[in-house]
Amino acid sequence: MTHDTRLVRHEEQIEELRKTIPEWIRNLERPPTPMLVPKFGPLAGIRVVSTGIVIAQPWTGTKMAMFGAEVIHVERPGGDIHRRTAPNLVRGKRVHGCDWANEAVCRLSMGLNFKDPKGLELLMALWKISDVWMESSAPGTLERSGITPELALAVNPKLVILRVCTYGQYGDEQMLGRPGYDALGQAFGGLIAVTGDEAGPPQRAKVYTADYLTALHGWAAVMMALWHARETGQGQVIDNSQYEAVHVTMGFQMPWISGEGKYTTHKGNKAPGFQPYDTFECKDGHVFIGALGPIIYSRVPGFLGLDPEEYSYENCSLDEAAVYSEKGLELDAKLREYCKNRTKMEVEKAFNAAQIGCCRVMNAEDMLKEPHFRMRETHVPVVDRQSGVPVRVGGITPKLSLTPGQVWRGAPAIGEDTTNIMTKILGFSEEEALGYYASGITHRTEPFEEPVVEPLEGWN
DSSP, X not given: XXXXXXXXXXXXXXXXXXXXXXXXXXXXXXXXXXXXXXXXXXXXXXEEEEOOOSSHHHHHHHHHHTTTOEEEEEEOTTOOGGGGOSSEEOSSSSOEEHHHHHHSTTOEEEEEOXXXXXXXXXXXXHHHTOSEEXXXXXXXXXXXXXXXXXXXXXXXXXXEEEEEESSOSSSOHHHHTSOOOHHHHHHHHTTGGGOSOTTSOOOOOSSOHHHHXXXXXXXXXXXXXXXXXXXXXXXXXXXXXXXXXXXXTOTTHHHHHHHHSOOOOOBTBSOSSSSSEEEEEETTEXXXXXXXXXXXXXXXXXXXXXXXXXXXXXXXXXXXXXXXXXXXXXXXXXXXXXXXXXXXXXXXXXXXXXXXXXXXXXXXXXXXXXXXXXXXXXXXXXXXXXXXOEEEEEOOSSOOSXXXXXXXXOOOOTTTTHHHIIIIISOOOHHHHHHHHHTTSEEOXXXXXXXXXXXXXXXX
């Protein structure tokens, strides 16, 4: 089976490249897996080497690490730039980004300059003893340094290679060399166009939605490719673009524009063709009320004490015309009047008792104190090993009945696992490992294994 030539452009070079691999790498035996992480979960036995930066690709690795994969995240000198992105943990002994503290749990960190020829050899060695290599760079960036999918497949023919970037590995040449970030993936993929109140400009989703969606697509794709590799012995390259991960969430937009010549823009939280499906202001915050379809909608007029025939589904919620009709607007106004005179908890309980979907709009403080989050371990306590600050981070999602995931360690200090990776996985002696440190090819930061400050009272 041959590769898509847009993703593996020079498959014919693989055999020739295999002859250039240093002998010590060709002879390297794969050590037991896992070697440096606890054995748990359905992905125990899978080893991943990750060389990307910021969120989308590294968090793909984290999702696999949470279910037992041994994930070695390679960090450049100074560590990933996202470690320094605000907001930061500042109470510890080293300032550290909160995003990274949340997203890097369960991963190993190796400090490596793989632009150095000896550093590239170490990367090749990691390919040899791993199942997956993940990277995130604009097309052509790694290739200019001689780091190619062809070389990786020459080292390890079974290697699954995940490539993450905003616009993909092929397409319009004008798009491919551009810088890419989460918000650009949101913009190009269509999300920003439909987000925000119509009285203002389009809005980006305020969490890194494109990154997280890309990561979820990424680890699903990796698992499919691993299945194929185990069945056939053949690795492959995965092209995972941010904008497409966003674009597939656009729902009705493409059928509507291509089939009817219509599309929606940013019109706030209201659904374009039914109601209620919006945020409503209460005395102490907001709730979201949703009634999709005629069965659930039919409960709304009765709940508000309205005539069900006068405020029927056909009159108020069938389509956009009904939503913005006189009766549709009256229904919306009566819902808002009901909510504004009550607390959000009162509204939530009343609507749910009537079997109409309603939920408080939760902020971080609400979520940290909410019993349901605690009972499901939606957040779990760890020590951030770069700063030494005790924090809560996202827990395991989804839950598995036989092979559950674990958050077994907080985010690592920069390169903290380098020595163990060199000596226990790659087979170097302690003296040889020290030589790599001395030459600047590798680097390591001592972790804080115990908290250096007390947990914030009431928050942990």
